[in-house]
Amino acid sequence: MKFGVVVFPGSNCDSDCYHVIKDVINEHVEYIWHDYNEKLDFDCIILPGGFSYGDYLRAGAIARFSKVMPRIEEFAQNGGLVIGICNGFQILTESHLLPGALIRNKNLKFICSDQYVKVVNNKTPFTNLYKENEVINLPIAHGEGNYVVDEATLQEMIENEQIVLQYCDKNGNVNEDTNPNGSILNIAGICNKEKNVFGLMPHPERSSEKLLGCEDGKRVFLSIINYLRSR
Amino acid sequence: MLKAEIFVYLKKSISDPPGIAVLNSLKSLGFENVEKVRMGKYIVVYLNENDIEKAKEEVKLMCEKLLCNPVMEEYKFNISEE
Numbered sequence: 001m002k003f004g005v006v007v008f009p010g011s012n013c014d015s016d017c018y019h020v021i022k023d024v025i026n027e028h029v030e031y032i033w034h035d036y037n038e039k040l041d042f043d044c045i046i047l048p049g050g051f052s053y054g055d056y057l058r059a060g061a062i063a064r065f066s067k068v069m070p071r072i073e074e075f076a077q078n079g080g081l082v083i084g085i086c087n088g089f090q091i092l093t094e095s096h097l098l099p100g101a102l103i104r105n106k107n108l109k110f111i112c113s114d115q116y117v118k119v120v121n122n123k124t125p126f127t128n129l130y131k132e133n134e135v136i137n138l139p140i141a142h143g144e145g146n147y148v149v150d151e152a153t154l155q156e157m158i159e160n161e162q163i164v165l166q167y168c169d170k171n172g173n174v175n176e177d178t179n180p181n182g183s184i185l186n187i188a189g190i191c192n193k194e195k196n197v198f199g200l201m202p203h204p205e206r207s208s209e210k211l212l213g214c215e216d217g218k219r220v221f222l223s224i225i226n227y228l229r230s231r
Numbered sequence: 232m233l234k235a236e237i238f239v240y241l242k243k244s245i246s247d248p249p250g251i252a253v254l255n256s257l258k259s260l261g262f263e264n265v266e267k268v269r270m271g272k273y274i275v276v277y278l279n280e281n282d283i284e285k286a287k288e289e290v291k292l293m294c295e296k297l298l299c300n301p302v303m304e305e306y307k308f309n310i311s312e313e
Contacts, residue, residue: 057272058300065297094300101302103241104248148245148303182246 001228003029004042006072006088008063013049013085016205021046024208025221035067043228044081045072047088049141049203059102059144060090069095081125081224082197086142089189089199098192098199099157100149106182110143114214115180117188117202118168121161124191125227126198129219135172136216138202140180140188145201147183147190157190165189165200233278234313235290239299239306240271274298277313286310 003021007014014031021029032045052063063069069091076082076097084092092098105111117138119130130136149157157163165188169178179186181201189200204217241247247269254268276293280286290308299306 057298061297061300093302099302101300103245103303106246106248108248108252146248150244150302182248 001027001043001225002041003027003044003046004032004040005029005046005048006032006034006068007048008034008050008052008066008091010052010054011048011050011087013087013203013205016203017046017048017085020205020208020218020221024218025225027225032068034063037067037071040071040075040080042075042080044083044224045075047072047082047084047091048205049086049088052087052091055087055144058090058094060087060092060094063087063091064094073097076192076197079194079196081228083126083220083224084197084199085203085205086145086201089201090144092197092199097197098190099153099162100147100190102144102201103146103148104144105142105146105180110141111145111180112141113139113180115140115188115202116168116170116172116178118166118172118174119164120166121164121191123161124164124195124198124223126191126220126223127164128226129223133172135168135170137207137214138204138217139206139214140202141206142181142201145181145183147181147187147201149184154184160193162190162193163187164191164198165202232313233280233283233286233310235276235278235286235308235310237274237276237290237294237298237306237308238271239274239294239304240269241303242305245303283310 204220207214207217
């Protein structure tokens with residue numbers, strides 16, 4: 001399997017993603033520079049966390065117009081797997097590969113903590129090794145993770161089972177008290193209608209090794225391998 | 232040279248956490264008649280262009296393409312000679 005990790009000016013989780021793919025799940029991985037402008041010959045593209053282009057204007061807004069982005073759009077439209085983590089999620093909404101937008105956290109704090117998350121849809125290429133409604137622990141670290149979307153689109157997303165992860169407590173309760181940033185319906189991760197593009201605010205790459213205290217995120221990457229092998 | 236002053240602001244339906252923080256701060260300073268605060272962005276673009284109509288078209292495109300995210304924001308702008 002061949003993974004690609006896109007590097008924008010300001011990406012800061014690119015090395016973490018590269019490390020997890022190469023050293024933890026032992027698959028082939030390459031960095032993709034933001035101005036790469038050739039057909040993407042990969043099995044999965046990762047848009048990592050960070051502050052692409054300083055997040056000036058809006059998080060992800062400038063990265064969306066990098067030279068590599070039309071190639072990623074083409075890759076996604078042809079069914080390629082794309083996962084955007086944190087700033088990568090923001091870039092995917094800015095480029096309309098995923099619906100909605102991410103605004104400032106409701107409590108105005110930059111949140112950096114462990115967070116329980118419920119896998120509400122395990123029928124995606126990115127979550128197939130989790131149980132349905134399984135509660136997992138993933139780190140979050142963001143200032144603009146408050147997911148907003150208009151009512152009509154939200155209804156469409158619910159019908160198409162595009163809500164993949166929701167913030168919750170350790171017992172799986174999803175409510176205002178277990179919502180760290182004010183996201184509508186406690187949304188932590190969503191996919192597109194076709195299920196091949198996935199965006200999430202939590203960082204699975206930071207919880208893929210026992211050394212880091214938790215391995216719950218590793219199954220995101222193993223699910224991708226599982227999906228690709230069973231295709 | 233033309234100067235475009237662009238205002239980008241959140242749609243009414245989108246909550247504005249920084250606006251709420253400033254509202255609370257103003258109230259705590261004693262400005263109790265403040266009802267609501269909305270925060271936005273003020274962007275100035277200088278154009279090497281003399282045709283105001285042409286500049287309006289161009290600035291509209293800039294707003295719709297990059298400066299404003301229509302999912303959550305709206306915009307307005309003024310153009311004047313610099």
